[in-house]
Amino acid sequence: MTLFDSPAFEGHEGVHAFCDEAAGLKTIIAVHSTTLGPAAGGCRMWPYESAEAALTDALRLSRAMSFKNAMAGLELGGGKSVIIGDSRTQKTPALFQAFGRSVESLGGRYWTAEDVGVSPDDLMEARKETRFVAGLEGHAAASGDPSPVTAEGVFRGIRLCVERAYGQDLNGVTVALQGVGHVGGYLADKLHAAGAKLIVTDVNQTALREVAARTGATIVAPDAIFDVEAEVFAPCALGGAINVETLGRLKGRVVAGAANNQLATPEIGRALFDKGLLYAPDYVINGGGIINVAAEILGLEAGLAFDQAWVDAKLDRLALTLAEVLDRAAADGRPTHEIANEMARERIAAGRG
Numbered sequence: 001m002t003l004f005d006s007p008a009f010e011g012h013e014g015v016h017a018f019c020d021e022a023a024g025l026k027t028i029i030a031v032h033s034t035t036l037g038p039a040a041g042g043c044r045m046w047p048y049e050s051a052e053a054a055l056t057d058a059l060r061l062s063r064a065m066s067f068k069n070a071m072a073g074l075e076l077g078g079g080k081s082v083i084i085g086d087s088r089t090q091k092t093p094a095l096f097q098a099f100g101r102s103v104e105s106l107g108g109r110y111w112t113a114e115d116v117g118v119s120p121d122d123l124m125e126a127r128k129e130t131r132f133v134a135g136l137e138g139h140a141a142a143s144g145d146p147s148p149v150t151a152e153g154v155f156r157g158i159r160l161c162v163e164r165a166y167g168q169d170l171n172g173v174t175v176a177l178q179g180v181g182h183v184g185g186y187l188a189d190k191l192h193a194a195g196a197k198l199i200v201t202d203v204n205q206t207a208l209r210e211v212a213a214r215t216g217a218t219i220v221a222p223d224a225i226f227d228v229e230a231e232v233f234a235p236c237a238l239g240g241a242i243n244v245e246t247l248g249r250l251k252g253r254v255v256a257g258a259a260n261n262q263l264a265t266p267e268i269g270r271a272l273f274d275k276g277l278l279y280a281p282d283y284v285i286n287g288g289g290i291i292n293v294a295a296e297i298l299g300l301e302a303g304l305a306f307d308q309a310w311v312d313a314k315l316d317r318l319a320l321t322l323a324e325v326l327d328r329a330a331a332d333g334r335p336t337h338e339i340a341n342e343m344a345r346e347r348i349a350a351g352r353g
């Protein structure tokens with residue numbers, strides 16, 4: 001299969017590979033769309049087994065960013081970069097400076113930020129070579145940790161899905177929370193404050209104990225989270241939580257959480273729908289984080305400080321967009337993830353007009 005007929009290529013404007021032997025850099029920057037604005041999406045550092053695996057990941061992630069940014073109502077397109085390497089052993093300032101030069105060479109068509117394996121310190125090195133970097137600290141437009149904003153968006157999304165599926169608020173509803181990291185931790189606090197009962201799991205025992213102490217959550221082993229009696233399953237760990245093995249085990253009617261790529265395959269989204277479950281499309285419900293980053297990009301571009309009111313307004317709008325996805329899915333009798341993809345494509349096409 002060639003690059004152009006790979007299923008992940010779909011509509012990419014540009015795919016850029018850069019190599020800097022002296023700095024040990026091999027990076028791919030995928031720009032899916034700049035229709036709505038400059039492409040924005042984080043940089044992931046991962047020890048990919050092959051350049052093909054890195055390319056597929058970059059393509060998949062950059063298209064997802066186009067859809068996420070469009071659904072969050074941002075004047076941003078979608079892009080993503082991947083650096084091939086082990087973030088525990090192969091990071092150097094020179095590597096991230098070389099990465100910064102790669103970003104700079106695209107002349108602002110792509111803005112980078114944090115993703116798995118890349119920290120604000122790494123981005124500071126990239127910033128020495130390019131201004132097209134968000135997620136930095138210590139400047140007036142800095143957006144800080146996006147996790148609380150992501151958690152607030154996910155909390156509102158769960159509340160909406162519970163209203164739709166069960167006709168009630170969160171008081172007394174049980175939520176099975178997979179992953180109590182940055183987002184999951186904040187989300188647990190919000191759910192607890194709203195009167196929900198929590199069943200939590202994580203592979204990090206310290207994080208688990210802290211969340212349980214704050215919220216009275218029941219702790220279960222990682223694999224047991226799929227079998228508990230809970231109205232809501234909230235994936236907030238890694239991707240692929242909903243797959244052929246786990247779907248049949250879920251007891252509730254709602255799947256809504258922060259994780260990216262929750263559906264192992266598009267087909268599992270259809271199976272989830274056929275089973276009568278309500279799924280909040282991941283890239284819609286978790287758009288709070290990119291809204292926060294977008295505020296930093298806007299601030300840097302305009303020379304203005306971070307604008308919290310702008311973020312709050314976009315987050316309110318995101319909740320309405322999720323409601324629209326659920327409405328259209330109910331009216332058409334179709335899975336929510338298909339409706340969300342359609343709406344994202346419509347928004348990008350409208351921007352092209």
Ligand code: NAD
Pocket residue numbers: 146147148150178179180181182183184201202203204207222236237238239258259260286287289290
């Ligand atoms: P995080 O790394 O802080 O938290 C993830 C947690 O999941 C960790 O505590 C980890 O120990 C746990 N975990 C890993 N494997 C597990 C397993 N098999 N079972 C149970 N727990 C497991 O990450 P985060 O920033 O909280 O993000 C969580 C998810 O949300 C990720 O998929 C991320 O891509 C997505 N997301 C995050 C943001 C954000 O603002 N941070 C925005 C959008 C999407």
